[in-house]
Amino acid sequence: MTEVLLYTLGIVLFAVGLLVSIAWHELGHLSTAKLFGIRVPQYMVGFGPTIWSRKRGETEYGIKAVPAGGYIRMIGMFPPGKDGRVEARSTSPWRSMIEDAREASFEELQPGDEHRLFYTRKPWKRVIVMFAGPFMNLVLAVVLFFGSMMTLGIEGQTTKVAGVQKCVIDQSQKRADAGSCRKGDPVSPAHAAGLKEGDKIVAFNGKPVEDWNTLSERIRATIGPATVTVERAGQRLDLHPTLVENKVPKKDEDGKLVQPLVYEPAGYLGFVSKSEVQALGFGETTERMGDLVQAGAQSVVALPGKIPALWDAAFGDGERAQDSPVGVVGAARLTGELMTVEAPPERILVWIMNIVVMFNVSLFLFNMLPLLPLDGGHIAGALWESVRRHTARLFKRPDPGPFDVAKLMPVAYVVAGVFVCFTLLVLVADIVNPVRIT
Template sequence: MTEMLLYALGIVLFALGLLVSIAWHELGHLSTAKLFGIRVPQYMVGFGPTIWSRKRGETEYGIKAIPAGGYIRMIGMFPPGEDGKIEARSTSPWRSMIEDAREASYEELLPGDETRLFYTRKPWKRVIVMFAGPFMNLVLAAVLFFGSMMTLGIEGQTTQVAGVQKCVIKQSEKRDTCKAGDPVSPAFKAGLKDGDKIVAFNGAPVSDWDTLSDRIRHTIGPATVTVERAGQRIDLHPTLVSNSVPKKDADGKVVQPVTYVDAGYLGFASKTEVAPLSFGETTERMTDLMENGVHSVIALPGKIPGLWDATFGDGERAEDSPVGVVGAARITGELMTVEAPKTTILVMFMNLLVMFNVSLFLFNMLPLLPLDGGHIAGALWESLRRHVARIFKRPDPGPFDVAKLMPAAYVVAGVFVCFTLLVLAADIVNPVKIT
């Protein structure tokens, strides 16, 4: 019963975090739009039926039933048509899409709003308004990440011995017990004991696991390991052997999917502990997180076949498979039931919210309508056209009509909807699990 309550608590906490992230995103758009005098009739978190709303000044604030996004409604998102009219009917379905979008952006126009239209603002102001939403997600991600890493920290390996392997076992065999014929491990033969803290390797001081691990991996043959034991320093003299161990990249992380290479082997387990990171270490990890996010977005189309096979075929769900809101909620629910220190669970939960906000930032920066990046690209293109016209002393080409791109925007939206439904089905049928 307790496990079920913890699971439900995890889902509720993720839902709250999701709502806060969306509201924070839309607040970026709202605050900058109001700063530049654009009228904003609505600020809504979610889609579908309205659960609660309250009007303050000229803006209606509300929460809707489906927490899958949000929006603010700004007056005059698109300029009038070439004929100067807001509405001009056509029998062409593509033309109708353009005209309907244009009409919708003016449907709440009031007397005096002629000077408060979005499209009348200078391109740099429109860029700020559209960029402010994704930027708020990036700010929230940074605050959560730096806050959790520098105060709570993460669980990491240390140079202290937590256990000594009695024999040499190829790690690719994935077994823990020794068999007859297995050679004695160098650590056990040299007298390494639980609780020893390794402070030097071959005379060179070591203070972190990554450094120690690299030196062990690059050594085969006699070595000197200096340990602290009961307040004294003792030199041990193991003879390291070659063993099959997981391959690591240049950053010391195990390469995924796991492959094995032959490297130096001592034969002990290191103790793990939760420790805060420095500002520099946190910055480095945040940079890695952003780089991985960019690579993930680029690689997303290539993951669709595997996602389809895992949903409707007999394929396995990859660990790095795309996860939607439902999948993330399930992972958070599972996280709350894991037997681990509370600080570790809290950090992992914070990191889930960090990754969600980083994803919101990266996706919304794609230069495609109806995403924020599409409107940013339109404003930048308008600025470029006008700048070129001034240089060559040509007539001002006027505002760029983003409404003409609405047919493409509907296609992009359709692709995103199909992808979202595929991820939703995968999260239900074959979810990613952490336990």
């Protein structure tokens, strides 16, 4: 019963984080739109039927039933047609899409709104309005990440010794008696040199080491005699192991194990490092945040290539990869599972906060794609208009006027359709073959 309650609490926490992230995103659009005098009739969190709303001034604020997004409605998102509002209808479905969008942009027009339309603002102001939403997600991600990393910290390997291997075992072998020594196994260098549980390695071959990655790389690069300096019972001791070659898991340039595991020959000492939760400094947190954004960008680029495996996981017999795209349902399930893990509460809190961080980074990156109906599509349209107008002034040509973003609505419908299909695919995979905590 307790596990069910914790699981439910995890889902609720994620739902709250999701709603706050969406509301924060839309607040960025709302505040900058009002700053530049654009009338905003609606500010809504969610889609579908409205479950609560209140009107304050000229704007209706509300929450809708489906917490899968949000929006603000600004007057005059698209410029009028040649007739001053909506161009002549056509039998072409593409033309109908364009004019339907244009008509919706003006349907709430009131007397006095002529100078409060979105499209009448200078391009740089429109860029700020559309960029403010994704930027707010990035700000929220940075604040949460820095707050959790620099206060609660993160679990990581240290240079402290949690245990010493008594013998050398090829780590690529899947032995049934894993960790047990057999007759004929050579004594491990650490055991032979007298390394003990509780020791803290402070130097390797005379050079100080302060973190696990540095120590690990130096051990891997050494085969033969070495000097290991440890702190033990308040004193420093020099141990003199002779490192041997062994097959160990390969690491990438960031010091993380390559997945799936690949083994390579390297220097071997033979001890287990102790894991501890450590608060990070500003510099290391900044570096990790940069790595997170970079990894997110790489994931967005790699999404099309992951669709076949995702389809196989949802409708076939394929396994769900750990780096598979996860939707709102999948993230909620992961958060629920995290709440049931036997770990200190502060560690679970960091994990949940990191899920919200990654969600906000994803919102920022996706919305910056230069495609309608995403924010990046409107930003691209405003920038293109600015280029056209500056070029016209440079060559003393007539002002070409506002760029008609409405003409790109057929493309927007295609993009929206692709996103809807992808979202449904991820939803099915999250239900029938979810990513689970390992």
